[in-house]
Amino acid sequence: MGEALLIRAAGLEKRFGSRSVFRPxxxxxxxxxALVVTGPNGSGKTxxxxxxxxxxxxxxxxxxxALDRGRIGYVGHEPILYRELTALENxxxxxxxxxxxxxxxxxxxxxxxxxxxxxxxxxxxxxxxxMTQRLALCRALLHEPDxxxxxxxxxxxxDDGATLLDAELVSLAGSSALVVATxxxxxxxxxxxxxxxxxxx
Amino acid sequence: xxxxxxxxxxxxRKDLKLELRARDTxxxxxLFVLSTLVVFHFALPAxxxxxxxxxxxxxxxxxxxxxxxxxxxxxxxxxxxxxxxxLAPSDRSAIWLGKSLATLAxxxxxxxxxxxxxxxxxxxxxxxxxxxxVLASIGICAVGSLVSxxxxxxxxREVLLPLLFLPLAIPLVVGGVGASISPDPGTYLVFLxxxxxxxxxxxxAAFEYVVTE
Amino acid sequence: MSITKxxxxxxxxxxxxxxxxxxxxxxxxAPEDADQGFSQKIFYVHVPIALxxxxxxxxxxxxxxxxxxxxxxxxxxxxxxxVHLGTIFGVLTLVTGxxxxxxxxxxxxxxxxxxxxxxxxxxxxxxxYFMLRFSVEPGARRERISAVYALFGVALIPVSFxxxxxxxxxxxxxxxxxxxxxxxxEMFAAFCVSWASITLLAYVMYRVELAGKRIDANLRDLxxxxxx
Numbered sequence: 039m040g041e042a043l044l045i046r047a048a049g050l051e052k053r054f055g056s057r058s059v060f061r062p063x064x065x066x067x068x069x070x071x072a073l074v075v076t077g078p079n080g081s082g083k084t085x086x087x088x089x090x091x092x093x094x095x096x097x098x099x100x101x102x103x104a105l106d107r108g109r110i111g112y113v114g115h116e117p118i119l120y121r122e123l124t125a126l127e128n129x130x131x132x133x134x135x136x137x138x139x140x141x142x143x144x145x146x147x148x149x150x151x152x153x154x155x156x157x158x159x160x161x162x163x164x165x166x167x168x169m170t171q172r173l174a175l176c177r178a179l180l181h182e183p184d185x186x187x188x189x190x191x192x193x194x195x196x197d198d199g200a201t202l203l204d205a206e207l208v209s210l211a212g213s214s215a216l217v218v219a220t221x222x223x224x225x226x227x228x229x230x231x232x233x234x235x236x237x238x239x
Numbered sequence: 240x241x242x243x244x245x246x247x248x249x250x251x252r253k254d255l256k257l258e259l260r261a262r263d264t265x266x267x268x269x270l271f272v273l274s275t276l277v278v279f280h281f282a283l284p285a286x287x288x289x290x291x292x293x294x295x296x297x298x299x300x301x302x303x304x305x306x307x308x309x310x311x312x313x314x315x316x317x318x319x320x321x322x323x324x325x326l327a328p329s330d331r332s333a334i335w336l337g338k339s340l341a342t343l344a345x346x347x348x349x350x351x352x353x354x355x356x357x358x359x360x361x362x363x364x365x366x367x368x369x370x371x372x373v374l375a376s377i378g379i380c381a382v383g384s385l386v387s388x389x390x391x392x393x394x395x396r397e398v399l400l401p402l403l404f405l406p407l408a409i410p411l412v413v414g415g416v417g418a419s420i421s422p423d424p425g426t427y428l429v430f431l432x433x434x435x436x437x438x439x440x441x442x443x444a445a446f447e448y449v450v451t452e
Numbered sequence: 453m454s455i456t457k458x459x460x461x462x463x464x465x466x467x468x469x470x471x472x473x474x475x476x477x478x479x480x481x482a483p484e485d486a487d488q489g490f491s492q493k494i495f496y497v498h499v500p501i502a503l504x505x506x507x508x509x510x511x512x513x514x515x516x517x518x519x520x521x522x523x524x525x526x527x528x529x530x531x532x533x534x535v536h537l538g539t540i541f542g543v544l545t546l547v548t549g550x551x552x553x554x555x556x557x558x559x560x561x562x563x564x565x566x567x568x569x570x571x572x573x574x575x576x577x578x579x580x581y582f583m584l585r586f587s588v589e590p591g592a593r594r595e596r597i598s599a600v601y602a603l604f605g606v607a608l609i610p611v612s613f614x615x616x617x618x619x620x621x622x623x624x625x626x627x628x629x630x631x632x633x634x635x636x637x638e639m640f641a642a643f644c645v646s647w648a649s650i651t652l653l654a655y656v657m658y659r660v661e662l663a664g665k666r667i668d669a670n671l672r673d674l675x676x677x678x679x680x
Binding site (some may be wrong): 110136 | 260261324
């Protein structure tokens with residue numbers, strides 16, 4: 039008897055106009071599974087991940103994600119932060135919108151864990167790319183999501199950040215589902231329970 | 240319900256904070272409305288009646304509002320923040336309401352400068368004219384925030400926003416000018432109230448569909 | 453085509469026949485109006501065209517609502533076609549209205565005709581619909597945004613109408629007025645037949661345009677599927 043299936047995709051297709059992004063996809067992810075998505079540029083990794091979190095709707099096929107959107111954490115290509123606000127203000131806003139209990143403590147803990155505590159009162163616009171990505175990860179983890187969806191998270195991180203992320207993923211692997219699109223599948227080899235290779239349509 | 244209002248408040252506060260830091264939209268609106276009023280002085284012939292001036296006041300207000308509306312969603316577009324707001328478990332209509340309230344605050348701030356300037360340059364404004372300004376401003380921000388979000392999803396958005404907004408603003412201009420110059424302003428004020436009710440409800444309900452797939 | 457729905461060819465012939473009948477009735481049967489003379493006959497065309505435009509905008513909005521409520525694939529093209537036809541008939545309303553104004557009062561345009569001004573505002577609004585539609589990438593987002601805008605359109609129709617009526621109170625009072633035609637029996641019959649013919653014509657145009665668009669879409673899909 040397997041675990042509950044969190045994500046079920048069957049014949050999944052996405053078209054922009056008449057152009058199909060990838061061949062029809064079918065896959066499942068269980069509640070504690072870790073799906074690693076690889077494929078060349080333009081094969082639709084970002085599109086697939088956006089569909090999983092609900093930012094894009096499939097053109098054909100079915101996609102069932104057995105979670106409310108408040109239980110999903112997402113880091114895409116954009117950091118999804120306000121540059122003119124500080125790290126604290128950004129996390130406070132998203133903490134409110136996601137109804138995070140004990141918001142301040144959780145924010146402090148995450149900032150500390152990702153090495154951003156010192157820079158917490160500075161505007162995100164002054165951050166380096168690596169710091170911004172780390173803050174984006176804090177934002178995604180703020181509400182302890184049951185599903186974490188990451189789109190090439192390592193590419194914007196410096197070495198320290200990447201180490202922190204890997205450690206975080208390892209600690210999450212047992213309790214949350216993970217979907218990670220990456221150009222470096224080797225990094226995630228240990229915790230991947232499934233692999234999906236996308237091809238251009 | 241309180242959670243909804245708390246979301247709206249958090250979002251509106253965020254916009255006010257952003258404007259306080261960046262200080263790019265509000266000063267532009269203030270300067271624009273003053274410049275426009277001065278241009279209108281030169282555009283009006285010497286024997287134009289007072290009524291013409293009221294018409295021009297409304298043109299100035301609508302175009303100043305457009306300036307503010309054009310910048311309404313820029314911060315969200317910059318770092319993909321709109322995705323973050325849409326993904327949150329809060330109601331999507333709260334995004335619209337928070338944005339409308341913040342835009343209304345900026346428009347009212349611009350009017351606090353524009354209206355005294357108008358009185359000094361052109362003609363007096365009575366209570367019904369002022370109530371008309373308030374009611375029309377609400378309608379402008381309600382509809383404008385939604386339409387601005389539509390334009391934000393499109394190419395050529397700077398040009399598209401006025402095209403989408405102006406036909407919808409025509410009834411507001413009629414209501415506003417009527418409240419200023421008609422001997423029976425009550426009708427026009429009621430009309431403005433109705434416009435606000437209809438289009439605010441419509442925008443509130445439809446916003447979800449504009450920002451999601 | 454299902455058996456219950458009349459085929460498009462039948463409808464097209466029906467529309468042609470009805471239009472011919474309407475023309476005969478307008479020119480031969482209905483008497484000339486006492487005040488306006490021959491030019492009043494434009495009324496038989498102008499008013500049904502305006503009513504049909506409203507109906508098309510309403511159809512576009514209804515299909516838009518269905519799209520938002522059910523996410524059905526067919527509604528986007530149906531809504532777009534409705535709005536497109538409505539715009540065409542709206543332009544025709546303005547043109548026939550201008551002709552009528554010129555024939556009646558010697559001017560091509562007057563702000564005192566509330567319906568004409570309303571159509572001008574709607575023309576601006578729905579032109580922006582097309583600009584909006586062609587500025588957004590095709591896809592679910594575009595469908596939804598177009599649908600919301602189409603719904604705003606029908607809300608705008610009554611609101612604008614009242615606004616224009618209110619505006620005419622303090623703008624220069626109306627110079628030109630037109631009495632509603634005192635319609636005799638024959639005039640009324642001609643009007644009804646004309647209205648029916650234009651409505652049928654609009655429906656045929658709707659079906660033809662929709663079929664054309666669907667064929668285009670299917671062709672694109674086929675090309676896409678056959679590409680290596």
